[in-house]
Amino acid sequence: GESVGLHLPTLSVQEGDNSIINCAYSNSASDYFIWYKQESGKGPQFIIDIRSNMDKRQGQRVTVLLNKTVKHLSLQIAATQPGDSAVYFCAENRNDYKLSFGAGTTVTVRA
Amino acid sequence: DAGVIQSPRHEVTEMGQEVTLRCKPISGHNSLFWYRQTMMRGLELLIYFNNNVPIDDSGMPEDRFSAKMPNASFSTLKIQPSEPRDSAVYFCASSSGGGRPEQYFGPGTRLTVT
Numbered sequence: 001g002e003s004v005g006l007h008l009p010t011l012s013v014q015e016g017d018n019s020i021i022n023c024a025y026s027n028s029a030s031d032y033f034i035w036y037k038q039e040s041g042k043g044p045q046f047i048i049d050i051r052s053n054m055d056k057r058q059g060q061r062v063t064v065l066l067n068k069t070v071k072h073l074s075l076q077i078a079a080t081q082p083g084d085s086a087v088y089f090c091a092e093n094r095n096d097y098k099l100s101f102g103a104g105t106t107v108t109v110r111a
Numbered sequence: 112d113a114g115v116i117q118s119p120r121h122e123v124t125e126m127g128q129e130v131t132l133r134c135k136p137i138s139g140h141n142s143l144f145w146y147r148q149t150m151m152r153g154l155e156l157l158i159y160f161n162n163n164v165p166i167d168d169s170g171m172p173e174d175r176f177s178a179k180m181p182n183a184s185f186s187t188l189k190i191q192p193s194e195p196r197d198s199a200v201y202f203c204a205s206s207s208g209g210g211r212p213e214q215y216f217g218p219g220t221r222l223t224v225t
Contacts (some may be wrong), residue, residue: 032212034212034213036216041218042218042219043115043202043204043216043217043218043219044154044202044216045216046213046214046215049213089154093212096212097142097159097161097166097167097206097208097212098156098159098167099156099212099214101153101154103153104153
């Protein structure tokens with residue numbers, strides 16, 4: 001079946017380095033993608049979104065890249081900080097109300 | 112601005128008891144979602160309301176689960192009777208619609224059924 005999935009379940013990164021979190025999707029009809037951050041004991045928090053008519057979108061220390069050719073989405077975090085340690089989910093929207101979530105990548109920042 | 116509010120934050124109950132989870136969406140949002148999160152199954156959509164009307168309840172596990180939204184600022188998810196396999200974190204989320212599908216999540220209710 002069609003699904004949103006993540007390439008790597010865990011990512012360990014040195015504080016100050018850049019992080020790249022990847023996500024693959026299989027439904028070419030998806031037109032909206034979102035990255036969420038979930039810290040321990042909290043709900044998923046909206047980070048950044050991108051529509052399918054864009055290739056790149058930048059926020060504060062974060063950049064989302066969308067490659068529709070290979071159905072790949074990535075989240076780049078610049079100068080990773082200890083507070084960036086969390087589980088990161090990508091989610092896709094197929095022009096309706098539903099969000100389909102990936103399994104999540106656990107990011108651990110090493111001091 | 113207040114985000115999505117959920118109560119209680121933690122609930123421990125015995126099998127067979129009734130459990131009621133509560134949610135207050137962000138003011139002005141017309142869509143409300145209930146999710147369940149477990150390690151094994153990740154985030155699962157249970158039910159979706161639009162303008163207080165249940166639109167999609169296909170994710171509700173079984174008849175023991177029910178949800179209501181009596182007005183735009185309040186929703187409940189009830190489990191009766193509860194079972195140990197219902198133990199999970201339950202999230203409520205809301206969105207404004209209007210072409211912006213991003214959802215904003217509450218802090219969740221951690222339910223433990225013994």
